[in-house]
Amino acid sequence: MRDVLSQIERWWAAGEDFALATVVETFRSAPRPPGAAMAVRGEEATGSVSGGCVEGAVYELARQVVTDGRPVLQRYGVSDDDAFSVGLTCGGIIDVFVEPVSRETFPWLGDVAASIRGREPVAVATVLSGPGRTGARRVIWPGRAAGTLGPARLDAAVDDDARGMLAQGTTGVRRYGPRGERRRDDLAVFVQSFAPPPRMLVFGAIDFAAAVARIGRFLGYHVVVCDARPVFATPKRFPDADEVVVKWPHDYLATAEVDERTVVCVLTHDPKFDVPLLEVALRTPAGYVGAMGSRRTHADRLARLREAGLTEEELGRLRSPIGLDLGARTPEETAVSIAAELVQLRWGGSGRALRDTTGRIHGPAGAAPARVPGADRQADDDAAGPVRPEGDATGVDRSRGDVAGNGPAGRA
Numbered sequence: 215m216r217d218v219l220s221q222i223e224r225w226w227a228a229g230e231d232f233a234l235a236t237v238v239e240t241f242r243s244a245p246r247p248p249g250a251a252m253a254v255r256g257e258e259a260t261g262s263v264s265g266g267c268v269e270g271a272v273y274e275l276a277r278q279v280v281t282d283g284r285p286v287l288q289r290y291g292v293s294d295d296d297a298f299s300v301g302l303t304c305g306g307i308i309d310v311f312v313e314p315v316s317r318e319t320f321p322w323l324g325d326v327a328a329s330i331r332g333r334e335p336v337a338v339a340t341v342l343s344g345p346g347r348t349g350a351r352r353v354i355w356p357g358r359a360a361g362t363l364g365p366a367r368l369d370a371a372v373d374d375d376a377r378g379m380l381a382q383g384t385t386g387v388r389r390y391g392p393r394g395e396r397r398r399d400d401l402a403v404f405v406q407s408f409a410p411p412p413r414m415l416v417f418g419a420i421d422f423a424a425a426v427a428r429i430g431r432f433l434g435y436h437v438v439v440c441d442a443r444p445v446f447a448t449p450k451r452f453p454d455a456d457e458v459v460v461k462w463p464h465d466y467l468a469t470a471e472v473d474e475r476t477v478v479c480v481l482t483h484d485p486k487f488d489v490p491l492l493e494v495a496l497r498t499p500a501g502y503v504g505a506m507g508s509r510r511t512h513a514d515r516l517a518r519l520r521e522a523g524l525t526e527e528e529l530g531r532l533r534s535p536i537g538l539d540l541g542a543r544t545p546e547e548t549a550v551s552i553a554a555e556l557v558q559l560r561w562g563g564s565g566r567a568l569r570d571t572t573g574r575i576h577g578p579a580g581a582a583p584a585r586v587p588g589a590d591r592q593a594d595d596d597a598a599g600p601v602r603p604e605g606d607a608t609g610v611d612r613s614r615g616d617v618a619g620n621g622p623a624g625r626a
Contacts, residue, residue, distance in 0.1 A: 215338070215406060216330065218253045218261035223327045225255055226317060233276035235312040237263050238287075238342060238404040239387055242574050244306035249385045249406050253315075254280070263310055264290070276312050285313035285349040287342050311342055311404060313349050322353045322360050326408070329355065333410040337376040339363060344401030345392050356380065363403065367394040376405045383409040383475050411436045412475035416455070417463040417491055418482035419446035422506065425549035426479055428454040433553060435477065440466045442487070464490035472498045477556060479536065480505040489518045496528045502556060504536035506548075538565050 215222075215236060225232050232255035237248050245265040252261040252269065254276035263272055268290045279286055291307040315323070329336040334355065341350045341363055352361040352369060354376040362369055371394035379385065385406045391397050414430040416423045419441035430437045431454045440459040441447035447460045459466055463482070472478075478495045482488055483506050492515070495503045505515065512534045519529060537551030538558065558565045568575060 215249065215251045216408060218251050219327055219330060221260045222253045222315065223323065225253075226315065226320070226323045229317055230255055231280055231314065231316045233279045233312055234315050235263055235272045235276050235310050236404070236406070237308050238311045239309040241307040244308050246308070247385075248387075248404075252276070264308060268308075268310075272310060272312065279312045279314050283314050285311065287311050287348075311340065313340070319349075320351060322351075325360070326353060330408050335380045335407070335409050337380050337405055337407040339372045339376055339403050339405045342387065342402040342404050344390075354380075364401075365393050368392070368401075370394060371396065372403055372405070376407065379405055379407045380409050381473070383407060383412065409475075412477065413438065413471065414477040414479065415440065415467065415470065415472075416479045416481065417441065417467075417487070418480065418506075419443060419448075419451065419458075420481055422481050422545040422548055423479075424452055424454070425545040426481065426552055427452050429549045429553045430454075430477070431456075433556065438470075441482075462490075463487055464494050467491060467494045467498070472500050474499050474501045476500040477502045478504070479552065481536075483507040483511055485515070485518060488515055489522060492519055492532065493522050493524065496524060496531050502533065502559065503531055504533035504552065504555070506536045507534065509535065 215234065218234075222232065222234065232253055235252045235254070237244075237246050237250045240246075240248060245267060246263055250261070250263050252259060252263045252272055254273055256277075259269075259273055259276075262269060271290070272288075275286060275288060287309060288311075289307065289309050313319075317323075326336055326338060328334075337354045339352045339354060341348055347364070350361075350363045352359060352363050352372060354373050356377060359369070359373055363372060368390060371390055372388070375388050386404070388403050388405055389397065390401045390403060392400055411434055414426075414435035414437045416426050416430070416437060416439045419439060423439055423441075427437045427439055436457075437455045438457040438459060439447065439452045439455040440461060440463050442460065442462045444460045447458050449455070449458050452458050463480075464487075467478070476498070478498075478500045480488055480491055480495070480503070482491075488505060488507075492503070492505065496519075505512070507515065515534065516529060516532075533555065536555070537548060538554045540547065540551045540554065542548045542551040554565070557563070564571060
């Protein structure tokens with residue numbers, strides 16, 4: 215939803231009714247991740263759920279959803295040989311939840327948008343299927359919540375899970391019993407977390423840092439460049455950094471906001487900066503700590519850190535020399551190698567050429583394709599009514615209905 219937020223907020227503020235189609239689950243080599251969204255109002259559409267594979271079908275379904283006022287959970291799968299069939303030519307499968315949105319059905323949309331702009335963590339939980347109101351919505355912040363999905367125990371369980379997902383920056387489907395029991399049947403809830411962008415802390419105001427800051431911003435990080443030398447650490451030299459800090463690196467890091475999504479790039483390769491900084495960095499929860507330098511520099515650095523009292527377990531966290539082996543020489547090429555390592559670690563890739571791997575592309579290289587749920591979710595489908603038949607994965611299901619006679623779904 216983040217990609218279409220500015221547009222749907224304008225429609226919402228103007229009192230316009232529209233449909234929001236969101237990817238909620240993916241299987242095999244799906245083109246877009248959970249949370250990717252497309253919004254439709256009349257003949258206008260913005261965003262994407264598949265990179266073009268099924269946009270036309272989703273657009274037509276979204277227009278019908280606005281007319282009917284009822285949400286639909288629809289599966290799109292592998293295309294056949296007919297070039298005009300509705301399906302994913304990449305061989306993946308996606309579940310798309312299409313829901314009508316208005317000021318009445320989503321009264322907190324303005325609050326959600328304000329939180330995202332203000333970098334305040336917020337999650338939106340939506341009932342996809344199961345007993346209760348399909349489309350019911352609850353908005354969860356770290357210290358408060360609005361809306362309800364059903365019984366208080368269900369709300370409490372979802373709140374707990376959503377806050378954990380916010381801390382990790384993850385989005386996905388969680389399944390519960392009717393009163394919040396954590397189990398794989400009964401009720402499916404999509405939790406979309408909008409955590410602030412992860413932080414990339416770049417130490418060393420050198421030309422390599424400028425290139426790393428540029429690619430870090432491109433990857434969606436909040437980039438901070440830090441150096442103790444004011445003549446070098448200037449916003450003019452680092453226009454792509456969100457912050458430029460003039461401070462001794464280890465002093466800054468000791469008080470900086472660091473979590474498991476934080477990336478630390480040490481580019482100074484000067485012992486008087488590196489060693490005190492890495493003493494702090496390797497004892498933080500940062501998800502990635504990398505340091506630039508030759509193999510000889512790395513060996514010397516490890517010796518100094520051992521003398522400083524770091525354990526082998528702590529030293530084992532250090533990614534040095536930093537980046538993947540791409541043969542990089544220039545600052546820009548080195549930045550690409552660092553970015554490649556970050557992406558590889560984030561998604562569990564092998565770092566090898568795709569030509570030399572097997573299995574799905576959008577996932578661990580060489581891994582077996584994920585099992586596509588079906589039979590174990592039938593109980594959800596039976597309980598919810600004909601929201602999403604599993605029969606024809608290439609067509610658009612036009613059947614829909616409210617659950618348990620609650621009227622238009624999602625109304626709070």
